[in-house]
Ligand SMILES: Nc1ncnc2c1ncn2[C@@H]1O[C@H](COP(=O)(O)OP(=O)(O)OP(=O)(O)O)[C@@H](O)[C@H]1O
């Protein structure tokens with residue numbers, strides 16, 4: 814990232830959490846762990862696209878069973 818001032822938006826949930834394998838793919842468009850027809854796989858991937866277009870970045874911190882912070 815270029816030097817400058819940035820705003821941070823952070824959201825934490827208490828859901829299922831993600832292991833490293835899922836975190837690694839969560840930003841892939843259409844990647845979903847939900848059953849066929851139930852997940853779009855367009856959540857984190859849209860955030861990734863918006864953040865990158867805006868010169869920012871996005872990260873996921875999560876452990877299985879311990880929720881996620883993005
Ligand atoms: N907050 C979260 N907690 C746990 N897993 C998540 C979280 N956000 C994303 N994931 C994982 O990343 C995958 C892709 O997320 P994404 O939001 O793009 O699709 P989805 O949640 O499967 O579908 P939809 O958002 O349309 O219901 C999910 O299937 C899930 O495995």
Ligand SMILES: [Mg+2]
Nearest residue numbers: 854855856857
């Ligand atoms: Mg989702």
